Amino acid sequence: MPETSQAKSDNWWLIKRLLRLIWRYRGNSLKVISLQGALLCLGLAGLTLTGLGIDYIHYSISESGITEQSVAYPAGKFGFTVPRHWKPMVAIATIAAAILAFAILRGLLNYAYTISLNQLVQGKLVVDLRGEVYERLQRLSFRFFDANTTGSIITRVTSDVQSVRLFMDQVVIQVFIMSVSLTIYTLYMVSLSPSLTLACLATTPILWLFTTVFSRRIQPLYGKNQKLVDRLVQRFAENLQGMQVIKAFNFGNDQRAAFEKANENVFQQQRSIFWRVSLFSPTVGFLTRVNIAVLLGFGGWQVINGQLALGSGLVVFAGLLEQFSNQVNQVANVANSMQQSLIGARRVFEILDAPIEVKDVPHPIHRPAISGKVSLRNVSFAYNGTQSVVDEIDLEVPPGQCVAILGATGSGKSALMSLIPRFFDPQSGQVMIDDIDVRQLKLEDLRRSIGIVFQESFLFSNTVAANIAFGHPEATREQIEKAARIAAAHDFISALPHGYETILGENGNTLSGGQKQRLAIARAILLEPPILLLDDPTAAIDSETEQEIFTALDQAIAGRTTFLVAHRLNTLKRADTIIVMERGRIAQRGSHQELLQQRGPYRRVAHLQLADTGDLESFYRKGDFE
Numbered sequence: 269m270p271e272t273s274q275a276k277s278d279n280w281w282l283i284k285r286l287l288r289l290i291w292r293y294r295g296n297s298l299k300v301i302s303l304q305g306a307l308l309c310l311g312l313a314g315l316t317l318t319g320l321g322i323d324y325i326h327y328s329i330s331e332s333g334i335t336e337q338s339v340a341y342p343a344g345k346f347g348f349t350v351p352r353h354w355k356p357m358v359a360i361a362t363i364a365a366a367i368l369a370f371a372i373l374r375g376l377l378n379y380a381y382t383i384s385l386n387q388l389v390q391g392k393l394v395v396d397l398r399g400e401v402y403e404r405l406q407r408l409s410f411r412f413f414d415a416n417t418t419g420s421i422i423t424r425v426t427s428d429v430q431s432v433r434l435f436m437d438q439v440v441i442q443v444f445i446m447s448v449s450l451t452i453y454t455l456y457m458v459s460l461s462p463s464l465t466l467a468c469l470a471t472t473p474i475l476w477l478f479t480t481v482f483s484r485r486i487q488p489l490y491g492k493n494q495k496l497v498d499r500l501v502q503r504f505a506e507n508l509q510g511m512q513v514i515k516a517f518n519f520g521n522d523q524r525a526a527f528e529k530a531n532e533n534v535f536q537q538q539r540s541i542f543w544r545v546s547l548f549s550p551t552v553g554f555l556t557r558v559n560i561a562v563l564l565g566f567g568g569w570q571v572i573n574g575q576l577a578l579g580s581g582l583v584v585f586a587g588l589l590e591q592f593s594n595q596v597n598q599v600a601n602v603a604n605s606m607q608q609s610l611i612g613a614r615r616v617f618e619i620l621d622a623p624i625e626v627k628d629v630p631h632p633i634h635r636p637a638i639s640g641k642v643s644l645r646n647v648s649f650a651y652n653g654t655q656s657v658v659d660e661i662d663l664e665v666p667p668g669q670c671v672a673i674l675g676a677t678g679s680g681k682s683a684l685m686s687l688i689p690r691f692f693d694p695q696s697g698q699v700m701i702d703d704i705d706v707r708q709l710k711l712e713d714l715r716r717s718i719g720i721v722f723q724e725s726f727l728f729s730n731t732v733a734a735n736i737a738f739g740h741p742e743a744t745r746e747q748i749e750k751a752a753r754i755a756a757a758h759d760f761i762s763a764l765p766h767g768y769e770t771i772l773g774e775n776g777n778t779l780s781g782g783q784k785q786r787l788a789i790a791r792a793i794l795l796e797p798p799i800l801l802l803d804d805p806t807a808a809i810d811s812e813t814e815q816e817i818f819t820a821l822d823q824a825i826a827g828r829t830t831f832l833v834a835h836r837l838n839t840l841k842r843a844d845t846i847i848v849m850e851r852g853r854i855a856q857r858g859s860h861q862e863l864l865q866q867r868g869p870y871r872r873v874a875h876l877q878l879a880d881t882g883d884l885e886s887f888y889r890k891g892d893f894e
């Protein structure tokens with residue numbers, strides 16, 4: 269398909285989708301549109317009364333002989349008339365009072381309209397849509413987050429959702445109001461003078477043409493603008509997260525310059541949009557003003573020749589034309605909002621439509637109690653679908669056993685572990701728990717049976733207790749403290765100013781690395797899961813604290829199937845089985861003693877560490893090595 273027709277059909281698809289979305293709010297939209305309808309009627313009534321008033325004054329002047337021209341008694345429109353027996357001042361005061369009453373009513377209705385519209389778009393549409401996007405983000409797999417930057421995701425949930433709102437209030441409702449009012453104004457004008465209507469509206473087709481060209485030109489600019497904003501937000505978020513590195517490497521000025529550049533790019537892009545929009549609105553304004561000149565010339569001539577009444581004819585016509593022009597002027601805003609909302613909507617729908625790769629099968633197996641047997645059968649996995657980072661792995665772990673994983677960085681240890689809680693699904697082979705393929709197990713049951721501690725753990729800006737009970741808010745204080753004791757965290761928590769109720773800073777930045785990891789361990793073991801995944805939890809911790817944690821963890825590991833990524837011999841020795849990974853494959857497997865007896869990577873690592881600590885000789889003396 270050529271690019272333009274592809275873009276056109278894309279836009280149509282988006283518009284249809286947006287209309288379906290808005291259809292959900294038809295009740296409230298109808299209320300808003302009805303209020304606008306009432307405002308339109310009141311406006312017309314006020315205008316008609318003004319025309320009647322002027323005609324009546326004109327008539328009264330001619331009757332009193334101030335002017336020689338004879339004027340016909342004003343004919344009422346829409347039933348508005350002045351009874352012939354009324355005194356002139358009474359009639360004029362009554363008309364003025366009626367105009368005032370309509371104006372007050374209009375003001376009140378306008379207020380109701382603004383409130384209803386705001387409730388509809390901000391209180392309903394935006395809130396619902398944001399909720400849906402958030403909900404979807406929770407269910408999307410890690411692959412989505414690898415492919416999209418945090419900055420882009422944040423702008424989609426914030427400003428792009430607001431752009432979708434524009435489609436409702438600035439496009440759909442506006443177009444509806446515009447079509448109805450333009451039709452009514454045109455009919456009213458035709459009823460007053462068909463020839464004057466034709467003359468005054470002659471410029472309208474040029475206006476439509478101009479608007480179409482404008483829309484086509486502006487849309488790609490909005491698209492580019494969103495991308496630049498994404499980049500700006502991303503840079504900002506990274507700067508905040510990496511503040512420590514920036515300061516440590518004295519890179520503040522360069523980062524500031526880079527940020528300013530991104531900021532400038534957004535500004536330049538917005539300026540180029542602003543230039544076009546600023547040029548478009550006055551041009552449309554000028555075209556509509558041409559009509560007013562025509563009205564004065566041609567309409568004035570009709571009044572002088574007695575073909576048109578002064579008030580209910582020319583003045584009302586002028587009022588209608590003014591309203592007509594105001595509505596047509598909105599075309600520029602509508603076209604602008606339309607392009608903005610289509611760009612935003614496309615980005616929001618990209619999230620709502622992103623495939624949920626890891627999800628429950630239609631009738632998943634419900635297993636609240638799992639014994640913890642884990643089997644991997646010929647499992648291969650590639651992040652990108654082609655290059656395996658886990659390659660044909662077979663592993664059988666009976667319930668309650670501890671498997672330690674050793675391997676060089678990038679050998680696939682984390683990738684292997686991430687297949688057990690289904691952070692990813694393997695391309696081939698099966699991961700089984702209690703002899704059930706994890707893809708058949710209810711995802712909630714699966715994740716509930718697994719406690720995980722990552723290399724670096726994220727803590728929320730909440731209390732210590734809430735962080736430990738994260739994911740299990742129903743946990744009692746007793747359970748929380750028990751988990752903290754097992755993770756050797758109770759003592760330092762008790763020493764905090766408010767103990768378990770101490771509020772942590774963002775990502776627990778008021779704690780040390782070791783303290784954070786201990787909270788993460790407490791969080792993982794809180795509900796005593798049958799399976800524990802410990803992905804090098806002490807990587808960033810000194811060996812003394814590591815020993816302290818692992819001594820405490822012995823109690824947690826006992827009786828649970830545990831996968832433990834570790835590098836230090838003292839930790840590895842605790843495992844029933846050790847597997848050594850190399851480029852996604854298991855290069856060696858066995859117990860500590862068995863592996864020490866074999867030539868291979870494990871023995872090399874052991875050798876190096878023992879030499880480092882000065883224990884190598886004593887090992888040889890004890891005959892641990894061949």
Ligand SMILES: Nc1ncnc2c1ncn2[C@@H]1O[C@H](COP(=O)(O)OP(=O)(O)OP(=O)(O)O)[C@@H](O)[C@H]1O
Nearest residue numbers: 414651652657675676677678679680681682683684
């Ligand atoms: N999200 C990802 N997308 C694509 N490739 C990835 C992703 N995460 C890791 N990789 C790559 O997959 C391979 C295995 O990574 P993995 O994190 O499993 O290694 P690891 O053994 O746990 O390393 P480390 O000890 O450094 O944590 C590496 O080559 C890595 O570059």
